[in-house]
Amino acid sequence: MTLAFDPLSLTLPAGHFIDGAYVEDEARLEVRAPSSGRVIGHIPVADAAMVDRAVAAARRALAVSGWATLHPRDRLRALHAWADLIEAEAPALARLEAVCSSRPVAHVAAGDVPVTAEQIRFFAEFADKEGGDLVPTGAGSLGFIAAEPYGVVGAIAPWNFPISMAGWKLAPALAAGNAVVLKPSEMTPWSTLYMAELSVRAGIPAGLVNVVLGDGPVTGAAITGHAGIDKVSFTGSTRAGAAIMENIACTGIKPMTLELGGKSPMLVFDDADVDLAATCLERGILPNAGQFCVAGSRIIVQRGIADALAERLADRFARPRPAPTWAESPGFSPIISDPQLRRIDGIVQAARAQGGEILCGGTRFDHEGSFYRPTLIGGVSADNPAVTEEIFGPVATFQTFDTEEEGLALAQHPTYGLCAGLFTRDLSRALRLTRRLEAGTVWVNRYGRSRDHILPTGGWKASGLGKDLGREAFAANRRTKSVLIDI
Numbered sequence: 291m292t293l294a295f296d297p298l299s300l301t302l303p304a305g306h307f308i309d310g311a312y313v314e315d316e317a318r319l320e321v322r323a324p325s326s327g328r329v330i331g332h333i334p335v336a337d338a339a340m341v342d343r344a345v346a347a348a349r350r351a352l353a354v355s356g357w358a359t360l361h362p363r364d365r366l367r368a369l370h371a372w373a374d375l376i377e378a379e380a381p382a383l384a385r386l387e388a389v390c391s392s393r394p395v396a397h398v399a400a401g402d403v404p405v406t407a408e409q410i411r412f413f414a415e416f417a418d419k420e421g422g423d424l425v426p427t428g429a430g431s432l433g434f435i436a437a438e439p440y441g442v443v444g445a446i447a448p449w450n451f452p453i454s455m456a457g458w459k460l461a462p463a464l465a466a467g468n469a470v471v472l473k474p475s476e477m478t479p480w481s482t483l484y485m486a487e488l489s490v491r492a493g494i495p496a497g498l499v500n501v502v503l504g505d506g507p508v509t510g511a512a513i514t515g516h517a518g519i520d521k522v523s524f525t526g527s528t529r530a531g532a533a534i535m536e537n538i539a540c541t542g543i544k545p546m547t548l549e550l551g552g553k554s555p556m557l558v559f560d561d562a563d564v565d566l567a568a569t570c571l572e573r574g575i576l577p578n579a580g581q582f583c584v585a586g587s588r589i590i591v592q593r594g595i596a597d598a599l600a601e602r603l604a605d606r607f608a609r610p611r612p613a614p615t616w617a618e619s620p621g622f623s624p625i626i627s628d629p630q631l632r633r634i635d636g637i638v639q640a641a642r643a644q645g646g647e648i649l650c651g652g653t654r655f656d657h658e659g660s661f662y663r664p665t666l667i668g669g670v671s672a673d674n675p676a677v678t679e680e681i682f683g684p685v686a687t688f689q690t691f692d693t694e695e696e697g698l699a700l701a702q703h704p705t706y707g708l709c710a711g712l713f714t715r716d717l718s719r720a721l722r723l724t725r726r727l728e729a730g731t732v733w734v735n736r737y738g739r740s741r742d743h744i745l746p747t748g749g750w751k752a753s754g755l756g757k758d759l760g761r762e763a764f765a766a767n768r769r770t771k772s773v774l775i776d777i
């Protein structure tokens with residue numbers, strides 16, 4: 291079956307999805323296809339009253355369905371059924387995602403969808419396996435720590451991997467017994483709506499998964515400030531994360547998980563396998579046109595192999611060819627919007643003005659839509675904007691060093707600490723540096739997540755608070771209660 295499609299002929303889900311049904315609302319925001327720049331639909335902006343309606347539906351669904359107190363195997367079974375349906379609907383989901391995002395339809399259908407289904411099943415399995423703890427107390431009493439769901443989780447997701455991000459938020463929250471009010475990005479609303487619809491078709495009680503559409507300042511703020519939301523789970527930029535923290539502080543304290551931006555280093559020593567390193571460096575910045583949080587956007591190479599590696603990279607960076615996300619064969623991804631492309635180009639030009647040398651790329655592709663050439667910038671100092679700022683595009687800087695200490699000093703970022711890549715054949719050095727790198731994840735002689743969903747992901751410093759994936763993400767959707775009984 292062909293996955294290619296005509297972006298103007300798709301039937302798009304309309305409205306918010308609340309209490310198991312679509313809710314119409316005034317269309318307020320344009321949604322554009324980054325592959326063509328054309329408007330392909332409109333979405334409403336949920337105001338405080340609409341968010342309130344979604345929160346009320348979530349509370350009602352929790353009370354009526356008894357989701358939190360069901361036998362855990364029933365929650366597990368419903369989540370498995372949802373994962374199966376998501377997989378069966380891969381082509382439809384992939385088209386709804388590809389039409390407005392940077393994700394090629396073939397990649398979503400073959401990658402994002404099955405991996406998301408797998409992650410839902412992964413979290414489903416915690417439902418009947420992770421309990422509380424019996425703890426040692428004095429002989430005259432029994433002490434235990436119970437773990438209970440929060441109630442209603444307010445989740446806010448970014449545009450770069452809409453299905454995956456919705457899965458990361460929804461699956462552990464539901465498995466732990468919560469209901470969710472989720473806001474996808476205003477730029478990529480439709481695949482998330484369809485996932486919510488599928489949850490009801492799979493037997494998850496209506497009202498447990500609610501999706502409200504809208505922007506950050508109105509809808510996002512209404513979620514994070516709502517008294518009926520018991521916990522906030524956010525993935526997006528550090529700037530928006532800070533605004534959310536502020537809003538939560540001003541509207542009533544509630545727990546939050548924040549997965550934020552990054553500016554991750556790729557530290558390559560001259561004993562590394564150069565071919566492997568070149569492949570990983572490319573994989574660290576070119577997929578999704580560099581629009582992923584763990585992009586390895588700062589390449590830092592020991593002098594002995596720097597020229598050879600720069601040459602290989604310039605060659606690899608010159609190969610990608612753009613293609614619309616709805617084409618049968620995946621091409622190089624577009625930048626999500628033209629304003630974002632102009633922002634990327636602005637940083638590249640500022641980097642050049644401050645002494646950076648454009649080793650390749652540095653301009654937009656001469657192609658319909660918002661496509662930017664893979665770009666490598668050498669000769670940059672530590673304070674060059676291309677080194678300090680998260681660019682969120684196919685742009686990497688290239689720096690060189692002599693000693694291990696110099697390399698490490700370049701790798702540590704003053705504010706971000708999401709990930710780091712390390713390439714060396716020296717095991718002692720690898721172990722030494724994994725201890726010292728300031729990052730929530732370190733990949734050695736590889737780059738990118740595997741399908742080991744047990745490994746949590748999350749940043750240090752301004753890259754975040756708390757974790758997604760892993761046992762930690764399940765735990766983050768429950769709160770503990772200490773119980774002491776005199777016997």
Ligand code: NAD
Pocket residue numbers: 446447448449450473474475476504505506507509510511514525526527528529530531533534549550551552582583584680682708747748749753754758
């Ligand atoms: P963004 O912060 O602009 O938007 C993310 C979401 O937050 C959107 O749904 C948006 O509408 C909403 N939002 C914006 N301001 C808000 C506010 N004041 N209150 C509530 N909600 C608000 O980010 P983006 O451009 O969609 O995504 C790119 C960013 O996400 C990058 O910084 C990237 O590194 C980060 N990201 C991080 C991870 C991770 O796991 N750490 C994963 C993916 C993306």
